[in-house]
Amino acid sequence: MNNQAVESEMSSYVGKLLRDHFGKGPSSVYVTLKGSMFSIHLREFLAPMERVLLKQERGSKVEESRDILMEEILPEMKAMIRIQCGVPVQEIFYDWSLENRSGIIIGTVDVQQKDTVYEDYDHRKAIHEEIATISRIAERQPDRIDSFYMNDRTLVIIRSGILVRIEQELIKEGYVEQLKLTKRKLEKGLLHQRDFKQWLGQPIEDIYVDWDFDSDRSYIVFVTTKK
Template identity: 35%
Template sequence: MDHIQSQQLYQLIASFTGKVFREHFGKGPESVVVSISHKFTTIYLRNFLINSERVLLEQNHESIIRQIRDQIMQRVVPEITSYLKLVLGLEPEKLYYDWDFGSKNGMLVAIFPEVIGVTEPQPKDYPGKSETERELMRISGRVQKEPLEVSSYEINPRTLLILRRGVLGELEKELIRLNCGELLRDVKRRLEKGYITGSSQMSSALGRTIADCFMEWDDELDQSITVILTNSPR
């Protein structure tokens, strides 16, 4: 598939995503940016915040917004998953999402069972890869536990996707068993995002500053998914 065809495919996915969000939330994102590389599709939602959520944010009720969005996303995720299968010819294994209410942006990540053959293969390495993975290992250990494995991928020149496997310690597993998983995620998300966006080591390794960060955990697979968006290279 050539560059023009790839861009048309990205636009189809972006348009469908915007339509689904408008139908279910009553308002869609200002823009949607789609990228496909390796086994991943990222869907970046810019400026997505409805008026009622704005009021809740002003009252420091971010957790309530997350709970409401989780309920709506139960209907959104199957529709987007089915559409990705239709246009890419490959069914996603999982679709994750996260929000940054400060920037009003969001991120969806679809993980596929094999490399998606609609774009030119991306190189496995990128400048600063080993340093970035070491820093993420250090940050994980600072919050709770170093993962057993870290692998990272450059989705496009400004987007990195990181998988960390074996991330749950015994304390976390027990909190999840006691139905405290959501509270655990909220705390870890706040801490890890703060450490990542404030990491001078990571910015130095990548040669660019970090603009946005999204993450989600999969307790069943004992892994976390992190997407880092950077500013333009210096």
């Protein structure tokens, strides 16, 4: 299958999988395959019970329950994307924008190349400098920052080497969920405070953040509004 056919197949499968496990699926599932990664942008994804919890300002409970469900279905998602769509998935990461009823799923693909060459784009250096500043405030200067556009609206930023000693110890002690929820709130708050529109050229619709604690990597995803 060509990329467009694979993206369509993945969109259909992921939408059904989420609907089967969450009781309500997203209204739209937009998939992009590019190089060694794929992104899946979900729109209008909020179950009735989650809506009630948000009204009660219990968004952390929604995130916790979603994390439990996602950890349960991720092995199935990886296996079925490989079997049905022919995409050899290595890892999958995700985050939500509950206020916008949206979400992102990004994954790494097993490709026969050791180093990915990222295409350059306007204001890349300035964006990296701003990400480095935010990282220093939240934890420490990343050892490395990479970024690339998945499509004309989705910018993926990968930070490597950002965990500080106290975070590493919390992970060893099993406080992964608490650490992730705390870091998400802190970093997304800092990211929203900065004016990335001046470099991205469009207003930001959503910001997502997730971590691969085992490999000490972080994924930040900006989704801008349509041009």
